[in-house]
Amino acid sequence: MINFVRQLGQTGVASIQSIGRAGMMFAQSVTWGGPGSAGFGDLIRQIHSVGVRSLSIIIVAGFFVGMVLALQGYTILVKFGSVSALGTMVSLTLLRELGPVLAALLFAGRAGSALTAEIGLMKATEQLSAMEMMGVDPLKRVITPRLWAGLISVPILALLFSTVGIWGGAFVAVDMLGMYDGAYWGNMANTVNFYDDVIKGLIKAVVFGLVVTWIAVYQGYDSVPTSEGIGKATTQTVVLSSLAVLGLDFILTAVMLGGI
Amino acid sequence: MQMRNIELMVGGFMIMGIIALVLMAFRVSGLSPEAGGETYTIKARFENLGGLTDRAKVSLAGVTIGRVTRITLDDEWYAAVVEMEIDESMTTLPIDTSASILTAGLLGEKYIGLSVGAEMDYLADGDWVQDTQSAIVLEELISRFLFSKAEG
Numbered sequence: 569m570i571n572f573v574r575q576l577g578q579t580g581v582a583s584i585q586s587i588g589r590a591g592m593m594f595a596q597s598v599t600w601g602g603p604g605s606a607g608f609g610d611l612i613r614q615i616h617s618v619g620v621r622s623l624s625i626i627i628v629a630g631f632f633v634g635m636v637l638a639l640q641g642y643t644i645l646v647k648f649g650s651v652s653a654l655g656t657m658v659s660l661t662l663l664r665e666l667g668p669v670l671a672a673l674l675f676a677g678r679a680g681s682a683l684t685a686e687i688g689l690m691k692a693t694e695q696l697s698a699m700e701m702m703g704v705d706p707l708k709r710v711i712t713p714r715l716w717a718g719l720i721s722v723p724i725l726a727l728l729f730s731t732v733g734i735w736g737g738a739f740v741a742v743d744m745l746g747m748y749d750g751a752y753w754g755n756m757a758n759t760v761n762f763y764d765d766v767i768k769g770l771i772k773a774v775v776f777g778l779v780v781t782w783i784a785v786y787q788g789y790d791s792v793p794t795s796e797g798i799g800k801a802t803t804q805t806v807v808l809s810s811l812a813v814l815g816l817d818f819i820l821t822a823v824m825l826g827g828i
Numbered sequence: 829m830q831m832r833n834i835e836l837m838v839g840g841f842m843i844m845g846i847i848a849l850v851l852m853a854f855r856v857s858g859l860s861p862e863a864g865g866e867t868y869t870i871k872a873r874f875e876n877l878g879g880l881t882d883r884a885k886v887s888l889a890g891v892t893i894g895r896v897t898r899i900t901l902d903d904e905w906y907a908a909v910v911e912m913e914i915d916e917s918m919t920t921l922p923i924d925t926s927a928s929i930l931t932a933g934l935l936g937e938k939y940i941g942l943s944v945g946a947e948m949d950y951l952a953d954g955d956w957v958q959d960t961q962s963a964i965v966l967e968e969l970i971s972r973f974l975f976s977k978a979e980g
Contacts, residue, residue, distance in 0.1 A: 609831065616834045620841045652936065659856055724845035731848040734856060757858025758883065758937065766852045 590786040597711035597785075604704030610713040618679040618714070618781075619721030625678055626671055626725045627732050630662075633670060634733030637661055638740040642747070651747060655756035658737035659730075663760065663769045667730035669817050672776035675722055676809040680784035683714055684805040687788025688798035696789075711785050718781025719774065726773035768824050775816060780809040866916035867894065868953040872927045873907045878938060878963025880929055885939040886912045893918045896940065912940060922947040928961035938963060 600606070637658045645651050687710060690696050696706040734756075742749040760766070784805045791801035874880075877899065886894035894914035902909045914921070924945030929938055942957075951957070 612835055612838050613831075615838045615841065620837045623841065623844075650936075663852070663856075721841075724841065724848075727845055727848040727852065731851055753855070755937075756856055758885070760857040761883075762853055762857040766849075766857055 586790065589790060590782070593707065593711065593786055593789060594715075594782055597707040597715055600708070600712060602705050602708045604699070604702070605708040606710075606713040611716055614713045614717035615721055618675075618683065618717050619724065622675055622678045622721070622725060623728070625674055626729050629670065629674055630667075630729035630732035631736040633666060633729075634658060634662065634736030635740045637666075637733070638737035638745075641737075642741060642745055652751040652755055654741055654747065655737070655752035655754075656759040658741075659734050659756045659760050660765060662730040662733040662737075663765045665817070665821075667733065668726045668769050668772040668776055669813060671726035671729045671773065672722055672780055672813045673810055675718075675725060675777070676780045676784070676806055676813065679718070679721075680780050680805050680809055681802045683718075683781065683784040684788040684791070684802045685798055687711075687714075687785060688791040688793070688801050691789065691791060692793035692795075692798060694793075707789075711789065714785050715778075715781050718784070719777045722777025722780065723770050723773040726776075727770065730769070771824075772817065772820050775820060776813050779812050779816060783809045783812060867913035868916060868919070869897065869911055869913050870921075870951050870953075870955050870957055871909060871911050872940075872957040872960050873902060873905060873909055874927075874929060874960050874962050875907055876962040876965060877908045877910070878929060878965050880910065880938040880940070880963065884937065886914065886942065887939055888918070888921075888942045888944070893942075910940070919950060921951045923949045923951055923955065924959065925951060925957055926959035926961065927957045929963035931963075 638654060641654050641657045642651060645654055645657070690710065696710070699706045699709055738749070738752055741747040741752050787801040787805045787808070788798075791797045880896065880899070882896055882899060884896045885892045886896065894912050896910055896912045898911040900909045900911075901907075921942065922945040924947045926943050926945065928941050928943075930941045931938055945959075
């Protein structure tokens with residue numbers, strides 16, 4: 569019993585410690601500059617590896633999500649004779665919720681895990697210590713460009729996800745189910761508000777991008793430098809960032825809608 | 829991979845993001861470029877809006893010629909004041925034009941339907957539409973019907 573309480577306390581203290589380390593790492597790595605700091609070219613290279621390479625999965629997923637939303641929405645709305653609301657439904661669902669959330673979840677699986685494994689392996693092969701020996705701050709050199717690349721890439725990916733999804737929905741609704749395309753696009757344009765829906769969705773995506781990348785680089789930087797430790801850290805990245813995205817989504821929605 | 833290729837791909841990625849944002853703005857959320865059409869504003873006083881909102885359509889003979897820009901409450905008349913901007917191409921609305929709040933379909937959105945009068949003078953910027961008809965509120969209709977049944 570005592571042992572159980574002791575273990576519980578240890579776990580609690582360890583997780584608070586780990587949050588503290590993550591915060592310190594973030595504070596030190598969010599700004600550019602310092603000895604051996606990464607340059608603009610590194611940022612471009614990182615946007616390529618986390619953003620451009622996630623493009624295919626985002627576009628395919630977005631297209632299918634949009635198509636299935638239109639199909640499901642059509643069968644429900646047709647019962648109430650309000651199929652004309654389908655475009656509004658698909659676009660608002662994607663812009664407000666599914667675009668940012670699913671893009672962030674896919675990003676965590678596709679790019680976040682890769683970031684953790686990469687940094688963890690750098691640590692295991694002592695590249696990070698080698699940098700410190702040369703007087704280069706590994707936080708500025710390795711973490712900073714990756715953090716910013718994630719922050720820049722996720723909003724773009726979320727926006728592309730929603731765009732592709734809306735056109736995928738139009739493909740099913742208009743071309744396959746024979747809905748009048750003026751009703752699909754016209755009602756959408758009347759209801760969707762640029763600030764309330766598009767910009768607020770983008771704010772969500774920025775926050776998700778920051779949190780997912782932060783968790784990914786921290787897990788890699790803090791991993792136990794063994795093959796087992798890297799594997800564990802990679803799993804932790806996907807689990808923690810998915811939970812963080814879903815939890816934050818509720819909080820952000822509540823704040824933005826002002827319902828609570 | 830060559831740095832040049834990477835730069836090209838990242839540039840393409842950014843441009844795709846910007847194109848997506850522009851599509852969202854103009855195609856999906858229906859922001860119309862402000863400079864694209866000159867407009868003038870007319871006002872109307874309604875007893876009951878029944879769910880009319882900002883950005884609702886203003887149509888004449890089923891053709892959209894403007895949008896609702898602002899809704900305020902007139903505290904002297906206890907009535908709603910709706911300001912709507914009308915496209916500059918439609919300057920020949922007679923001053924006895926009437927405005928009514930209509931519904932697109934049974935459950936659709938509310939919009940303002942204009943029907944023209946016969947006067948030779950035209951509405952100018954800032955003028956009031958005198959003849960207005962409020963939204964039909966279903967509950968009022970039903971209660972009126974029920975009362976008339978009960979009396980008869």
